[in-house]
Amino acid sequence: MSEWPAPLRGVTETVVTTRGPNGLWNLAALGVHAPERSEGADSASGEERPASHAPPRGAERASGDIASTAPATARTFGRTRTWRNFRERGEGYVQFVDDPVTFVEAALSVAEREEPVLSEAAAWARVDVERTGVEERGETRVATWALSPVESRVVREAVPTTNRGYAAVIEATVAASRLDVPGYDSEVLRERLDYFESVCERCGGPREREAFERLRALSG
Template sequence: MSDDAEESAAWPVELCGVTESVVATLGPNGLWNAAALGLHAPANPGDPVTARTYGRTRTWRNFEERGGGVVQFTSDPREFVDAALTVRESPERILPNADAWVEVTVEAVGAETAGDTTIRTWELTPVAAGTIAERVPTINRGFGATIDATVAASRLDVPGFETDALLDRLGYFADVVERCGGPREREAFARIDDATGWRDRAAKRRRGDEEGNMSSGTGT
């Protein structure tokens, strides 16, 4: 937590739709695990913000055992990639590049099953919050593409999601980042490459398609 943070017990940002965040939850090893978390704004003012966990993740376990965590907002795409696709644990609960944070308590309010995955819905209640840095918002297509890419990459090899379609989406997002992103977006996307190896898989699929087309052509 920064000494400059201005604390309150309300959400430090206005939420609408689904707002992407990073949540830190305290694990049994005494370290804070960082993970991506989508915050669903309530339809009616005054209703609680909700979030979902998918399967038996560290966030699910720590929510169950600790009853809360620290939700953080950042404009650094590298933080999202690391949180979504790697195991990131730290003795510090606040990210180095967080712009704002909010400590929340959580309560499980629903569960459903999709294939072999249990999806749990949690209500989040803020108990303390702080703003570390205020920025003038800008719109960068490369940033948006990087965030969307973390979603596609996290679904690779997950039952119920088509690998070929996900690889196509990642290829599109990579092109957007190359054309529109800055150094941070390109570095973040390189981390997606390293974490998933999706480019090698896409290239292997293309070679297989080409060989299949050649075989079909030979047989006619």
């Protein structure tokens, strides 16, 4: 077993590559849910430890901050390519990507690569996946998967920055992916997209604006 190449908290948005029947690696957006916390430090406040104060590698089990037996998890909605490839291959590459265009392509288009690891990835983890549950949400079957890293690597390190335009692009991909899905109000989603686009225009850079143009084209 290996460790995640970066601290996980809440839901971390990633890009996952899974190998399809054509031998190519399909890109998709994947929200990785951090392992459930055990009873211990910080439980009284109900707040998670910020990434900058994460314990050293290997210290989680000793401190009791993270439940030692609880894996990170992710969900697939419906019979997607990721669902199929998880089921048939039992593995994938979870990648930490900060390029907004790559994220939009992964979330809203059918994007495939010949190699599993993306050149845009700052870090990645090859994971074994195991389905742990299935539930019905309206007309959609939702599968929950346990993710267990077996290999990981940090490719590059960077000074963290906060950009509202980038965050707006990520939130917009969620809204766009739910357009015309039963149970969601498309008019409300389009209003959200308009708002996120205005944030991107005010706060984003050229790459964020290019990502939003691509998002509009893919979502119609």
